[in-house]
Amino acid sequence: MQMTFRWYGEGNDPIPLSHIKQIPGVTGLVWALHDVPVGEVWPMDRILEVKGQAEKAGFNIDVVESVNVHEDIKLGLPSRIQLIENYKQTIRNLAQVGVKVICYNFMPVFDWTRTDLFKELPDGSNALFFEKAKTVDVDVTEVFDRITQGSKGFTMPGFEPEKRPLILNLFEQYKGMTEEKMFENLKFFLDAIIPTCEECDIKMAIHPDDPPWDIFGLPRLIKSEKNIQKFLDLNPSPYNGLTLCSGSLGSGTENDVAAIIRKFHDRIHFAHIRNVKHFDNGDFIECSHRSCDGDVDIADVVKAYHEVGFKGYCRPDHGRHIWGEEAHCRPGYGLYDRALGIMYMWGVWDALEQAQQRLGNIKTSA
Ligand code: DNO
DSSP states (O other), rough: OEEEEOOOOHHHOOOOOHHHTSSSEEEEEEOTTTTTTTTTTHHHHHHHHHHHHHHHHOEEEEEEOOOOHHHHHHHTOHHHHHHHHHHHHHHHHHHHHTOEEEEEOOOOOOOOOOSSSEEEESSEEEEEEGGGGGSOOOOHHHHHHHHHTTTTTTOOTTTOOGGGHHHHHHHHTTTTTTTTHHHHHHHHHHHHHHHHHHTTTTTTEOOOOOOSBBTTTOOOOSSSSHHHHHHHSSOOOTTTTEEEEHHHHHHHOOOOHHHHHHHGGGGGEEEEOOOOEEEETSSEEEOOOOGSSSSSHHHHHHHHHTTTOSSEEEEOOOOOBBBTTTTTTTTTSSHHHHHHHHHHHHHHHHHHHHHHHHHHHHHHOO
16 A cells, blocks of 8 residues: 555645655655646646656655546537547656556536535534535535635635636536436546556546535436446446545445445555544534544455555545644645544554464464
């Protein structure tokens, strides 16, 4: 398991690389060019700039999160042909600096959605919260504004300001869109880009829909074991794989995340690990990584990765905002709780490694 940490880039992330360096065992930065408009080719000089910054600080840039997919591709519009060509050129450019995995999503209109970005927890920390009632029969521009205005000035992927005037039109365009049709559009995209990924040795890793159910009347695809199977069957290449996010899938009470990992491990290229706590009415809040603090058994999730000999990339996904950092951190992406999460994962992982070694010693001495 190769531990990484998401970093939003120089001038766009308040966490200095020197601080990330002090978290034990982090070898790579998960990065993106957040200011390049969705659909445009990522320029080589900008990619090289990030590579230089990362290498100077002692990190690899093997994982990109995300190269976002233009809505026209998800909608299956004729303009997708040129947009897919641009996507392929970005893949080729990223291959030139040795990128190995691209995380992306195929969520319609919005990326991950929460209704409150700084909801207080009983211990005085705060975290991302989803209140189901606030996503039913609501004005979607209000939802957009609540997220962007509550983000303390940080850019929120999927909620780019240029999208704001287009929201209503986008919802109009998605009218009548079905899960089946979106799966077809996803297959069209995959069949077009996977040969380029194979040539470039870059693995695609789709992120589950978050939360894993239809919201605002839009169909969502990557939300259950059944749909993950369907997705993987769309294109059987090993280059068509998953970002397995324990928090996104784990928000759905019916998803057994550890079982999903055990089943699909050979197609998981990137692991996002975090915990969530469910409420009976369908609301959920993000919480510490520790198994007993939430409803996803993170110790078992790590155990599943260990059991299958996972060699891919991993990152703590979101964290709570603790020790006052909500005053200046990006929602969900403070430093401290994500660092604590890493130490929890290493704790479980190292204990399993040692137990395995002891077992090996017993067997060889017997
Ligand atoms: C949330 C992230 C997602 C993820 C995208 C990938 O914090 O895990 O926003 O980056 O869905 O495209």
